[in-house]
Amino acid sequence: MIQHYPDLSKKIDEMSDGDLEFKRQLTQAIQSGLVELQEKYEEGRSKQDENIIQQIRHKVKPTLMLFGFEDLLDLLSEGKFILEQHGFGSVFDLHETKIKSQVKLALADLGTLSQ
Secondary structure, three states: OOOOOOOHHHHHHHHHOOOHHHHHHHHHHHHHHHHHHHHHHHHHHHHOOHHHHHHHHHHHHHHHHHOOOHHHHHHHHHHHHHHHHHOOOHHHHHHHHHHHHHHHHHHHHHHHHOO
């Protein structure tokens, strides 16, 4: 299976320092954050509420930075720009599709770590 985040396992291992229970909890926390990102992004789009999207962007940004999800960080910056320049609409809808796709890849990689 292709790993889209090859350093993710190493970063989680370093942070958990051999504590398997902490590693499991950390992996689950990252998964939960990514699922929440996807859900809140969808909610913000459907309600056309930039505040919902801004809040989740700020909430998950530290985790994304810490664990090397640079592509998701780039997409979140892109989304901020799209909202500022174009608001909600077809451009943002396409952007949300990219977010969903990338979150799916990240969750797949995390799923292999929790097995």
